[in-house]
Amino acid sequence: MTQERGFFVSPADVSAIRLRCATCGAATTIPIQKLSDERRIGLDVSRACPYCGIPSGINADTREFAELTDFSVLLGKIGETLEGRNLELSFQVECGEREAG
Numbered sequence: 001m002t003q004e005r006g007f008f009v010s011p012a013d014v015s016a017i018r019l020r021c022a023t024c025g026a027a028t029t030i031p032i033q034k035l036s037d038e039r040r041i042g043l044d045v046s047r048a049c050p051y052c053g054i055p056s057g058i059n060a061d062t063r064e065f066a067e068l069t070d071f072s073v074l075l076g077k078i079g080e081t082l083e084g085r086n087l088e089l090s091f092q093v094e095c096g097e098r099e100a101g
Contacts, residue, residue, distance in 0.1 A: 008092050015031065017032070019045065036077060038073050042060065
């Protein structure tokens with residue numbers, strides 16, 4: 001039997017996102033309230049790391065750039081969009097290692 005550990009997170013519980021350089025580990029945290037600024041998030045996902053200078057690999061005017069910025073803006077608005085509705089949305093987040101037992 002495999003036991004998985006996880007929990008559900010409501011978009012209203014998300015207070016920030018973190019963008020982390022896969023090369024050096026430097027990170028930028030963006031408060032959820034600032035995600036509605038599409039230009040800001042676009043600059044953050046497409047720029048080179050300010051610490052090590054390695055490009056993110058996400059270039060403006062690409063499908064990946066549009067998807068990341070659209071998702072970030074939507075994440076910033078979805079809690080407000082669902083407020084007062086008879087629908088709850090949450091993300092399942094896995095945590096810890098899987099344990100065989």
